[in-house]
Amino acid sequence: MSAVTTPARDRSAGINVKLVNxxxxxxxxxxxxxFYLMPLFVMLVTSFxxxxxxxxxxxxxxxxxxxxxxxxxxxxxxxxxxxxxxxxGYFWNSIKMVVPAVIISTLLGALNGYVLTKxxxxxxxxxxxxxxxxxxxxxxxxxxxxxTILGSLGRFGVTLQNTxxxxxxxxxxxxxxxxxxxxxxxxxxxxxxxxxxxxxxxxLVKAAQVDGASFFQIFRRIMLPNSMPIFVVTVIYxxxxxxxxxxxxxxxxxxxxxxxxxxxxxxxxxxSTGVVEYNVNMAAAMIAALPTLLVxxxxxxxxxxxxxxxxxxG
Amino acid sequence: xxxxxxSQIKLTPEEARPRASVRSRLQDALPKIVLAPSFAITIVFVxxxxxxxxxxxxxxxxxxxxxxxxxxxxxxxxxxxxxxxDPPSSWYTSITNMGIFGFLYIAICLALGLFLAILLxxxxxxxxxxxxxxxxxxxxxxxxxxxAWKWFLDPGLGLEQTLHQWGWTxxxxxxxxxxxxxxYTVVIAGVWQASGFIMAMFLAGLRGIDGEIMKAxxxxxxxxxxxxxxxxxxxxxxxxxxxxxxxxxxxxxxYDLVVALTSGGPGGSAWLPSNFMYEYTFKRNExxxxxxxxxxxxxxxxxxxxxxxxxELREKPR
Numbered sequence: 001m002s003a004v005t006t007p008a009r010d011r012s013a014g015i016n017v018k019l020v021n022x023x024x025x026x027x028x029x030x031x032x033x034x035f036y037l038m039p040l041f042v043m044l045v046t047s048f049x050x051x052x053x054x055x056x057x058x059x060x061x062x063x064x065x066x067x068x069x070x071x072x073x074x075x076x077x078x079x080x081x082x083x084x085x086x087x088x089g090y091f092w093n094s095i096k097m098v099v100p101a102v103i104i105s106t107l108l109g110a111l112n113g114y115v116l117t118k119x120x121x122x123x124x125x126x127x128x129x130x131x132x133x134x135x136x137x138x139x140x141x142x143x144x145x146x147x148t149i150l151g152s153l154g155r156f157g158v159t160l161q162n163t164x165x166x167x168x169x170x171x172x173x174x175x176x177x178x179x180x181x182x183x184x185x186x187x188x189x190x191x192x193x194x195x196x197x198x199x200x201x202x203x204l205v206k207a208a209q210v211d212g213a214s215f216f217q218i219f220r221r222i223m224l225p226n227s228m229p230i231f232v233v234t235v236i237y238x239x240x241x242x243x244x245x246x247x248x249x250x251x252x253x254x255x256x257x258x259x260x261x262x263x264x265x266x267x268x269x270x271x272s273t274g275v276v277e278y279n280v281n282m283a284a285a286m287i288a289a290l291p292t293l294l295v296x297x298x299x300x301x302x303x304x305x306x307x308x309x310x311x312x313x314g
Numbered sequence: 315x316x317x318x319x320x321s322q323i324k325l326t327p328e329e330a331r332p333r334a335s336v337r338s339r340l341q342d343a344l345p346k347i348v349l350a351p352s353f354a355i356t357i358v359f360v361x362x363x364x365x366x367x368x369x370x371x372x373x374x375x376x377x378x379x380x381x382x383x384x385x386x387x388x389x390x391x392x393x394x395x396x397x398x399x400d401p402p403s404s405w406y407t408s409i410t411n412m413g414i415f416g417f418l419y420i421a422i423c424l425a426l427g428l429f430l431a432i433l434l435x436x437x438x439x440x441x442x443x444x445x446x447x448x449x450x451x452x453x454x455x456x457x458x459x460x461x462a463w464k465w466f467l468d469p470g471l472g473l474e475q476t477l478h479q480w481g482w483t484x485x486x487x488x489x490x491x492x493x494x495x496x497x498y499t500v501v502i503a504g505v506w507q508a509s510g511f512i513m514a515m516f517l518a519g520l521r522g523i524d525g526e527i528m529k530a531x532x533x534x535x536x537x538x539x540x541x542x543x544x545x546x547x548x549x550x551x552x553x554x555x556x557x558x559x560x561x562x563x564x565x566x567x568x569y570d571l572v573v574a575l576t577s578g579g580p581g582g583s584a585w586l587p588s589n590f591m592y593e594y595t596f597k598r599n600e601x602x603x604x605x606x607x608x609x610x611x612x613x614x615x616x617x618x619x620x621x622x623x624x625x626e627l628r629e630k631p632r
Contacts, residue, residue, distance in 0.1 A: 025433050032430060033447045036510060039462035040450075042472075046465070059466075059476045112352050119345035127353055129627050134360040136619045138567050140591045140608040142363035144370065144601065148379060183359045186352050215344045244455030246570035247588075251596065262457045266574055269461050278465065285461040289454050296453035300446055304514050307452065 047071060047283040054278050070279035074287060078280050079271060080264045081255070087284050089257065090264035094243060094291075097174050097260055101181040102238045108182070109189020109234060110227065114219055116190070117197040118205045128194060135187035142184075143251055150176045150252055173258035180252065181242045188241075189234050192306070196230040197223065229302070236299055237306035240292050261288045364612065367605050375601035388606035404582050405607070408590040411497045415568070415586060418501045419508075420561045426505065427512030427557065428550075432542060434513070435520045445517075448510035456507070460574025463503040464490065493583035496576050500568075500584060503575055508564060512557050519553035520546065555622070562618050566611060587611050 046054060047070050048063040057064075076086035116128050150171075157170030169175040200223070208218045249260040259267070265288045269281050296303050374384045395403035402410075430448060434441055451459065466472045469488040477485040489495035523546060531541050569588035576584040578593075585593070587607055595604030 025436055025438070029430075029433055029438065029444055033444055036447050036451060036506065039459075039466050039506070042466055043462045054471075058479050059472055108352050111348050115345040115349045121346060125627055127349070129623060130361070131353065131356050132627075133619065133623060134356050136563055136615055136623075137360060137364070138588065138608070138611045138615055140569075140588055141367050141612040142360060143591075143608070144379075144595055144605060145363040145366040146359070183355050186355065190352065215341065215348075240453060244457070246455065246457055246573070247592075251592075262455055262570070265461065266457050269464070269574070270577055278471065281461065282465065285458050289458040292453045292455070293450065296446075296450055300449070303453065304449065304511075307511055308515060308518065 043282045043285055047279055047286050049279050051275075051277060051279060070277070070283040071287070073277070074268075074280045074283040078268055078277070078284065080259070080267045081271075083257070087261065087264050087268065087287060090259050090261050091287065093174060093253075093258055093264075094261040097177045097181070098239060098242050101178045101185065101242050102235055104178070105182045105185035105189050105238055106231065106234050108186055109191075109193045110223075110231070111219070112186070112190040113193025113195075113197045114223055116194045117200070118202060118218075118223075119215070128190070131187045131190050133187075134184070135191065139184065139247055143247070146180060147251060150180075173253035173256070176252050177248060177260065180248050181238075181245070184248075185238055185242070189238065192230055192234045192237070193227075196227065200226065232299060232302045233306040236295055236303050239295060240303070243292055367612075368609055371602055371605035371609050373602055375605070377599040377601070379601060388602040391603060392606055392610070404585060404590055404593075407583060408585045408587045408607075411500075411584065412566070412586050414497050415501055415504070416562070416565045418498070419504045419565050420558060422501070422505045423509045423512045423561055424554065424557060426509045428516050428547075430509070430513040431516035431520055432546075434517055445514070448513055450510070451507040452511045454507065456568070456570035457574040459503055459507050460571050460576075463499065463506070464575050467499055467502075490576065491580065493580040496579040496584040500572055500575055504565075504568065504571060507571075508561065512561070515553055515557050515560075516550065519550045523549055559618065559622050563615065566615055 042059055045061070045063055046059070048066040048068070049057070049070075050065070050067055053064060074086060075088050075091075077084060078086050080087065080090065112131070116124055153176075154171030157167035157172070160170060161167040204222055205218055208222055213221070244262065245260075246262045246266070249263045250266075253259055254263055265284055268284050369381075369383075370379055371388050372383050372386060373380050374382075374387060392405055395405035396409065398406050434444065438444065454462075467487070467490040469475070469491065474485060474487045490499045527545060527549075528541065531545050536544070567588060568586055569592065572578065572584050572586055572589050578584055578589060582589075582593075588611065591604050591607045591611065593604075594600040594607065
């Protein structure tokens with residue numbers, strides 16, 4: 001769509017009106033840019049200030065003597081609940097949870113999308129519809145049964161531990177969260193790949209089939225090499241969602257050493273004991289936000305495309 | 315890939331596979347075998363669990379699940395609480411907040427998103443810089459958003475304090491500590507986070523509109539305002555629908571934002587049904603009531619999403 005210009009009835013007046021228009025438009029755009037940047041800016045400058053400066057200074061002023069201490073303290077010393085070892089452990093918890101969950105759910109989504117578009121069978125649309133709807137349920141409606149199941153698996157894990165000396169990961173909160181995120185992420189990943197493969201020429205698949213290529217050969221040799229964009233989109237989407245999740249994290253790993261980053265951050269901020277160290281809180285929040293922000297900065301285009309694909313389906 | 319495309323030998327499937335041996339039958343079933351685990355997982359862990367939750371809502375489970383059906387007492391209580399306004403029950407507060415939050419969140423995000431998209435579509439220099447600025451909040455978690463805005467809106471530290479220091483000492487803004495207004499701070503933070511994304515959706519829609527239509531309307535003497543009102547906005551209707559679905563879905567699921575921004579607000583005054591469900595199920599040992607509220611949330615989503623999905627999946631029959 002092209003920009004809208006005023007018809008040039010009166011040239012000089014037209015140019016003036018146009019100029020005023022431009023100024024108003026740019027002014028508004030800049031104002032909104034401020035609105036979106038303000039909280040991040042405040043968070044960032046606060047995380048580099050000393051407590052003295054925070055209590056006596058202005059929220060918007062730049063730090064007079066920038067200090068990196070709050071970041072170090074947030075990373076290595078601050079108290080989460082009763083443990084005072086910083087948030088670094090919880091950061092790694094999140095990584096340990098996110099990486100397998102993203103890989104597994106993305107691969108399953110790719111296979112599902114491939115089957116649902118290139119190997120159609122009766123009822124494929126119904127299957128897809130059922131999986132798609134699962135993306136939209138409020139997770140509150142499955143929260144409690146899942147907690148019960150994870151609880152029994154955990155008890156079973158203890159039995160295994162006593163008998164065989166290993167619990168095979170049953171009852172481990174991180175493993176539980178990986179499982180939960182895979183289960184409730186499959187719908188989205190399948191949606192992404194299905195819509196992408198829908199536009200992929202079926203003739204190629206047919207031709208390969210005629211040549212005797214097997215199901216997996218076609219997937220590996222034909223589909224995968226052409227799926228790079230959608231892999232990037234899906235991985236980013238899953239990564240952001242799982243990293244940012246709070247509901248599952250607080251329900252299934254809400255206490256103890258296995259907390260993911262989001263839960264730990266919430267605990268740090270809402271700890272009411274002692275003096276509230278705002279600079280440390282803000283540094284912790286920045287650390288929690290950095291991975292997803294980084295992904296957004298590096299691959300913003302794909303990030304937006306993923307969000308859109310989740311919204312406007314083909 | 316190219317090697318596949320160039321092979322033009324035509325074989326009928328029968329020639330390629332002379333007999334249906336066990337192996338080839340397995341080959342035929344392979345796609346379904348591959349899909350089966352995901353589908354089974356969905357059936358069990360989504361639909362099975364939903365049924366389980368519905369079942370629990372008809373029991374009198376407290377701290378632990380109990381499996382003797384005792385009727386719809388949980389729903390009865392929710393129903394009674396719906397009209398408990400003096401003092402308002404937690405449930406009454408939750409659903410009223412849901413109404414306020416849902417309406418304002420969706421309306422403001424749509425309006426602001428459309429407005430920014432139209433502004434950005436005026437051949438703006440620096441669009442490449444502005445767009446990511448509007449959009450980045452979507453990459454943050456609700457928790458981080460909540461922490462940032464909690465600080466920003468805190469009367470003693472944030473905006474109010476800053477304006478006081480600048481000399482506007484009568485400025486007063488303590489919504490985040492005020493039980494009647496705390497839900498509006500959730501709206502502010504929510505809009506801040508999602509409106510940029512809605513802007514991107516509208517912008518994509520605007521870019522997809524045929525320039526010829528616009529030109530024709532301009533030649534006919536339509537003013538800019540008329541152009542947008544009569545032509546552009548009606549053309550964007552599908553985007554409105556998608557954006558509405560996304561926002562409604564986000565609104566009903568919002569849980570983290572309330573927790574991080576307000577810790578539930580004074581006396582639970584910022585609760586949404588999702589918070590109500592969590593608190594009653596895991597903290598107040600009223601599992602049946604929590605389950606019943608989850609069922610009500612689910613029904614609300616179903617009422618919005620199912621017609622949408624149905625029409626989307628039907629539009630492109632194969």
